[in-house]
Amino acid sequence: MKKLLSYTIGLGAIAILWSSCYSSGDNTGIEYAPDMYVSKGYEPFTQLGPANLNPNGTNMRLPVNGTIARGQMEFLYNYPNTADGYESSASNANPLTASVKNIGEGERLFNIYCWNCHGKKGGNDGPVIAGGKFPPPPWANYQSEYIQTLPVGKMFHTITFGKGLMGSHSSVLTPTERWQVIFYIQKLSWGDKFKTAENSEAATTVDTVMTHTATKN
Numbered sequence: 001m002k003k004l005l006s007y008t009i010g011l012g013a014i015a016i017l018w019s020s021c022y023s024s025g026d027n028t029g030i031e032y033a034p035d036m037y038v039s040k041g042y043e044p045f046t047q048l049g050p051a052n053l054n055p056n057g058t059n060m061r062l063p064v065n066g067t068i069a070r071g072q073m074e075f076l077y078n079y080p081n082t083a084d085g086y087e088s089s090a091s092n093a094n095p096l097t098a099s100v101k102n103i104g105e106g107e108r109l110f111n112i113y114c115w116n117c118h119g120k121k122g123g124n125d126g127p128v129i130a131g132g133k134f135p136p137p138p139w140a141n142y143q144s145e146y147i148q149t150l151p152v153g154k155m156f157h158t159i160t161f162g163k164g165l166m167g168s169h170s171s172v173l174t175p176t177e178r179w180q181v182i183f184y185i186q187k188l189s190w191g192d193k194f195k196t197a198e199n200s201e202a203a204t205t206v207d208t209v210m211t212h213t214a215t216k217n
């Protein structure tokens with residue numbers, strides 16, 4: 001009886017030691033039937049072993065250089081993140097119409113991503129800047145001549161890549177959303193002079209604003 005007890009304790013101890021090898025640290029433990037959890041087929045995001053036919057052994061292949069995924073055409077942007085790229089971006093016009101819908105969506109997005117620095121009305125008095133630890137932009141507010149005459153293409157470039165202390169917002173705004181926000185910047189900037197495209201007289205105003213911005217720089 002005493003012998004049986006000591007065997008049991010001995011075997012138990014071995015079993016505990018054995019199992020602890022598999023459950024510590026980064027080890028995920030034993031998978032009893034990996035085929036049941038991980039597909040044998042080529043899945044883009046999971047794989048059991050290297051896929052030797054592909055570069056780097058990954059199941060998923062990189063898209064061919066210069067191709068654009070379906071539905072991602074708007075992400076095509078040929079201006080590099082350089083001083084020259086910034087200058088030449090000036091010739092880009094806003095491809096959207098200044099509709100109530102587009103301006104409204106721009107306002108919604110501005111009040112999520114931009115107001116914390118630029119302030120609800122574009123006064124550069126958002127909490128981040130008002131806190132005093134983050135230096136304000138080199139111009140006073142969106143109503144300054146600098147922003148009123150800044151080509152929209154440059155605004156788009158800055159939102160895409162960032163400029164100075166402002167970071168890139170390309171991961172949170174699609175190109176369409178960036179253009180919508182730009183309408184709202186212009187609305188803050190020009191006040192009543194910036195009208196929606198629904199109002200025909202106003203559509204001319206928008207054109208004037210655009211020409212104005214284009215000729216000044």
Ligand code: HEC
Pocket residue numbers: 110113114115116117118128135136137138150154155158159163164165166167169173181182185
């Ligand atoms: C962290 C604070 C911060 C946030 C958030 C921020 N900005 Fe800025 N923004 C700045 C600063 C600082 C500058 C001045 C950059 C410079 O000229 O050095 C600037 C500059 C700009 C300019 C002028 C760009 C140019 O080409 O001179 C525009 C337009 C602008 N921001 C729009 C936006 C929009 C739209 C958003 C939201 C999508 C946004 N900003 C979010 C801090 C911020």
